[in-house]
Amino acid sequence: MQSITAEQLSTLLNNRDKVVLLDVRDPWEIEICRLDGSLNIPMNEIAEKTNELDTDARTIVICHFGMRSMEVANYLEGAGFKDIVNLEGGLDAWAEQVDQDMARY
Secondary structure: OEEEOHHHHHHHHHOOOOOEEEEOOOHHHHHHOOOOOOEEOOHHHHHHHHHHOOOOOOEEEEOOOOHHHHHHHHHHHHOOOOOEEEEOOHHHHHHHHOOOOOOOO
16 A cells, blocks of 8 residues: 655645545534545444545545544455555644644644
8 A cells, every 4th residue: 555645745736746635534523624525424334334435536534633543544445445445644734734723632
């Protein structure tokens, strides 16, 4: 599985590279903060909603600290997804390193 740092993801997004931002946090967490354009499918719904995702798309999996997203990324790779990337440190790292104005919890 690939991984990406918050700074690398920021560069990727600034370059307008085509990626799917898959946020696997729970809805209450999304209400606090989120990356614009991200798709929210909570971790506990991934297995039943895998068919909603493009197996060929470059997909960056996001959570709070990077652990749930790593589990989901491993699951998606096992399900045949070709370009899955985990955001190291999750949105906590993003808020610390890229967007200090982002709400934290």
